[in-house]
Structure formats: C-alpha cells, structure tokens
C-alpha cells in the first residue's frame with residue numbers, strides 16, 4: 001500500500017485526527033476508536049513498515065520498549081487484570097492493516113475479548129518436520145541483520161527519575177501526555 005493512502009501514516013502525520021495518548025519522534029500511541037475493551041491502544045510506528053519484520057532491529061526494540069511502558073501505564077491508570085500485547089495484521093476478520101502495529105488490549109473480568117482457535121491434532125512426524133523447518137530458518141535468521149548486536153542502553157535512560165522500580169517496566173512517558 002502507498003504511504004499516502006495508509007490510514008496509520010495519515011494519523012502519524014496528523015492528516016487524520018486521532019485520540020493520541022503518546023507521541024515521540026518515532027512512535028505514536030492512540031486509542032482505538034472501536035476498542036476491544038476499555039483503554040485499547042494502538043502503538044503506531046510513524047515510519048511506514050508493512051510489518052514488524054521490516055523494522056530495523058534497534059528501532060523495533062525501542063518500539064517494543066515504548067509499547068510495554070504504555071501498557072504498564074494502562075495497568076496503572078485503568079487497573080485491568082492484564083494488558084495483552086498483540087501484534088497482528090488482521091485483528092478483525094477481513095480487516096487487514098497494511099502498517100505494522102501493536103495493539104495493547106486491557107483485559108477485565110467482564111470483557112468480551114475472545115481469542116478463539118480450534119486446537120489441532122498433529123502427528124509426531126509433522127511436529128518433527130515443523131521443528132526442523134523452524135530450527136533451520138533460525139540458523140538463517142542468525143546470519144542476517146535481524147541479529148545485529150544492540151547498542152548498550154542509553155545512559156540517559158538510567159537516570160533515577162526515569163526508573164520506576166527495579167524489575168518493573170520503565171516508563172518514558174512525559175507526564176503532560178499521560179496523567180495518572
């Protein structure tokens with residue numbers, strides 16, 4: 001899909017209004033206008049990628065880190081039981097998104113979110129074939145730039161005021177954007 005026709009690119013460049021809850025130079029977080037549950041957020045990389053596998057490694061790690069921080073902010077502010085992080089090109093049947101996205105879906109006891117699949121029976125031989133196929137692909141992936149070493153964490157991120165608590169997701173969200 002051409003970027004000028006991509007709805008998420010249009011949201012990122014503010015040609016289409018959205019309920020923004022987070023923004024930095026690379027990433028935008030907006031409320032889904034047809035939420036799966038209260039507080040359903042879509043994390044949008046501003047640059048157009050058809051899927052997460054097209055993103056450079058470092059950019060993807062930053063993207064995931066921010067998505068986790070925003071998910072943690074949802075936990076703090078709305079108190080769901082959990083916040084699911086869902087990467088999908090097809091959240092709803094028939095609605096294919098052309099732009100790499102991560103959905104943050106808060107889960108509550110009384111929500112109507114339902115991930116359904118029919119567990120399949122698989123023969124031992126088939127397991128072995130699948131196992132071998134993925135293992136050999138992993139060897140190929142290791143030799144591509146997907147596995148390039150990541151730079152050490154930015155010293156900036158280690159400043160005490162940015163650290164919430166040991167072992168908790170780090171939140172880099174400016175207070176003016178998200179108020180708890």
Ligand SMILES: [Zn+2]
Nearest residue numbers: 006009048099
């Ligand atoms: Zn796009």
